[in-house]
Amino acid sequence: MAGEPGIRPSGYEDAEVSHARDRFLTGTGEGPPGIRRVILASWERSRESKVNVDRIVAPFVRDPDLEAPLARSAAPILEVLHEKLSGEVVSTILTDHTGVVLDRRCSSFPISQALDAVQLAPGFSYAEQFVGTNGIGTAISNRSAAFVDGREHYTGELGQFACAGEPIRDPIRGKVVGVLDITTWSRTPGPMLIALASATARQIEAELLAQSGQRELALMREYMKICQRSAGPVLALNNDVLMMNDSLRQLIDPAEQQTLFGYAVDTMDDRHALRTVELPSGRTAHLRYSPATTEAGRAGGVFQIRLERPTGAVSFHGGNRKRTALPGLAGTGPAWQRCVEQASSCYATGDWFAIEGEPGAGKLTLLRAVHHHHDPGRPLRVIGPPDAAEVDSWLRALSEDLTIPGATVVLTQAEKLTDQQAAAIADLLSDDCWDTPDGPIRVVLTHTTGSPDTALRSIFPRTVEVPALRHHLDDLPELVHHLLCQLTKSEQLTCSPQALAQLGRLNWPGNVGQLRRVLSTTIKRRPSGVIEVVDLPPECRSASHRLLSPIEALERDAIVNALLENDENPTRAANAIGMSRATIYRKIRQYGISSAARPA
Numbered sequence: 001m002a003g004e005p006g007i008r009p010s011g012y013e014d015a016e017v018s019h020a021r022d023r024f025l026t027g028t029g030e031g032p033p034g035i036r037r038v039i040l041a042s043w044e045r046s047r048e049s050k051v052n053v054d055r056i057v058a059p060f061v062r063d064p065d066l067e068a069p070l071a072r073s074a075a076p077i078l079e080v081l082h083e084k085l086s087g088e089v090v091s092t093i094l095t096d097h098t099g100v101v102l103d104r105r106c107s108s109f110p111i112s113q114a115l116d117a118v119q120l121a122p123g124f125s126y127a128e129q130f131v132g133t134n135g136i137g138t139a140i141s142n143r144s145a146a147f148v149d150g151r152e153h154y155t156g157e158l159g160q161f162a163c164a165g166e167p168i169r170d171p172i173r174g175k176v177v178g179v180l181d182i183t184t185w186s187r188t189p190g191p192m193l194i195a196l197a198s199a200t201a202r203q204i205e206a207e208l209l210a211q212s213g214q215r216e217l218a219l220m221r222e223y224m225k226i227c228q229r230s231a232g233p234v235l236a237l238n239n240d241v242l243m244m245n246d247s248l249r250q251l252i253d254p255a256e257q258q259t260l261f262g263y264a265v266d267t268m269d270d271r272h273a274l275r276t277v278e279l280p281s282g283r284t285a286h287l288r289y290s291p292a293t294t295e296a297g298r299a300g301g302v303f304q305i306r307l308e309r310p311t312g313a314v315s316f317h318g319g320n321r322k323r324t325a326l327p328g329l330a331g332t333g334p335a336w337q338r339c340v341e342q343a344s345s346c347y348a349t350g351d352w353f354a355i356e357g358e359p360g361a362g363k364l365t366l367l368r369a370v371h372h373h374h375d376p377g378r379p380l381r382v383i384g385p386p387d388a389a390e391v392d393s394w395l396r397a398l399s400e401d402l403t404i405p406g407a408t409v410v411l412t413q414a415e416k417l418t419d420q421q422a423a424a425i426a427d428l429l430s431d432d433c434w435d436t437p438d439g440p441i442r443v444v445l446t447h448t449t450g451s452p453d454t455a456l457r458s459i460f461p462r463t464v465e466v467p468a469l470r471h472h473l474d475d476l477p478e479l480v481h482h483l484l485c486q487l488t489k490s491e492q493l494t495c496s497p498q499a500l501a502q503l504g505r506l507n508w509p510g511n512v513g514q515l516r517r518v519l520s521t522t523i524k525r526r527p528s529g530v531i532e533v534v535d536l537p538p539e540c541r542s543a544s545h546r547l548l549s550p551i552e553a554l555e556r557d558a559i560v561n562a563l564l565e566n567d568e569n570p571t572r573a574a575n576a577i578g579m580s581r582a583t584i585y586r587k588i589r590q591y592g593i594s595s596a597a598r599p600a
Contacts, residue, residue: 042142082107131158423456502536
């Protein structure tokens with residue numbers, strides 16, 4: 001069609017667009033005449049994603065990062081624009097690179113009320129795969145400006161709006177970090193909205209560049225200050241910069257540096273001032289975190305690092321480490337050994353203690369092994385959180401368990417307790433000594449790393465941290481062998497070095513629980529012999545840093561299987577599953593899908 005691809009031409013009537021949209025949705029017109037190519041392509045992607053055509057169903061992110069450089073850099077610019085647009089029926093909207101709304105300024109009540117009704121509000125995602133064709137999601141999908149007017153929106157509820165979205169790019173790396181969207185009523189001239197959105201986005205990029213320089217300067221100053229007062233290893237990093245002094249380079253080899261960087265990033269995310277971690281060599285590293293900040297927010301972090309030699313608990317003589325003596329456990333790496341020894345020590349002294357770790361890391365498995373090692377003949381009671389309607393009966397049952405002679409009572413998933421439930425349990429546990437003729441009752445708590453403190457946590461004076469699998473990947477070969485023996489009840493199935501290497505490249509957001517599921521799926525295809533890369537399930541070709549939703553996992557698996565069946569050719573794979581070539585390339589990047597390493 002004539003005219004700019006992102007702007008609606010004159011004479012482009014709502015009735016014509018509405019009719020074309022109806023034909024497209026009913027399947028009577030795959031390429032309706034008069035519809036801009038960019039809109040038609042977006043409709044096709046929306047249909048592939050099975051977006052609801054009648055109403056908005058936008059997912060909600062409870063705590064979007066409002067302290068990120070994008071949100072902080074944009075805030076003063078959006079405030080000035082908001083004041084200039086006072087009284088106009090218009091809204092300025094800022095989203096992150098996934099389409100989650102970070103900021104919304106409405107210059108009149110009617111537009112605010114209308115946007116609330118369609119969930120175009122902070123915390124909701126307006127990505128195209130959830131909401132369909134719109135100025136935000138389509139700009140993200142195309143990585144370019146998008147103007148969508150009236151019935152061009154895929155979902156009918158958005159037909160009253162016109163919106164212009166302009167991508168905001170990181171001024172250093174060039175990648176899209178967000179979208180600036182201007183939304184008002186339908187039939188507002190497109191060139192005006194796009195010009196306003198583009199000018200504002202460029203202002204935000206200029207501020208990001210200025211703030212990036214300030215962040216780097218603040219990080220450099222904090223790094224130099226700590227280097228001047230410390231002769232030991234020092235590490236500084238943020239999203240764009242990584243610095244280390246000569247002491248760190250000389251004392252820690254590149255393989256251990258990568259492990260250390262991962263722990264440092266986790267420490268910054270959790271905002272802990274101190275952290276103790278185990279390196280693959282068996283040395284203990286104590287990290288002291290000093291945040292670098294500017295007026296625009298966090299600029300990164302600097303770490304003073306103190307190293308300790310491995311103790312006699314873990315031996316590396318001749319390259320062979322001592323195997324753990326506890327039943328049902330696998331792994332001899334220092335990070336894993338440390339948590340095993342801490343849990344065993346807490347248990348042996350009779351202390352009440354907490355075990356924390358990410359979902360699937362092995363908290364309960366560790367505790368069962370420690371209990372079986374120390375008290376194999378005594379009862380172990382594992383109790384999950386109560387249902388909201390059964391708290392009173394649940395507390396009565398807990399009271400009965402606490403009177404079982406010599407029992408160990410485990411309260412799991414403490415992060416799922418409400419504040420009221422945690423307080424009630426804390427009162428119950430604090431009321432009595434819970435001694436029995438066979439000795440005191442031992443109580444252990446498990447909770448997910450990063451969950452907020454409650455009244456219950458204060459009752460458990462010691463905490464054992466179970467490392468995430470990505471932090472002790474040196475244990476992966478032992479874990480795989482151990483789990484395969486459990487799953488097959490024999491040692492007839494092994495894993496090839498190539499398959500182990502592929503497993504070692506993954507981030508394992510679901511930890512050992514995810515590894516067990518992967519191997520359980522694998523043995524259905526390869527029940528005996530040697531597991532090769534091609535025997536691994538599709539998720540082992542996807543380097544995702546988060547657990548995917550069931551729908552996302554199904555889509556990823558379909559793409560991986562299509563690639564395997566079509567000799568890694570994306571075009572043929574896309575045709576096989578009815579997906580456009582552009583979409584399959586986008587999905588390959590989105591899911592981090594790698595090529596298969598087939599055996600010769």
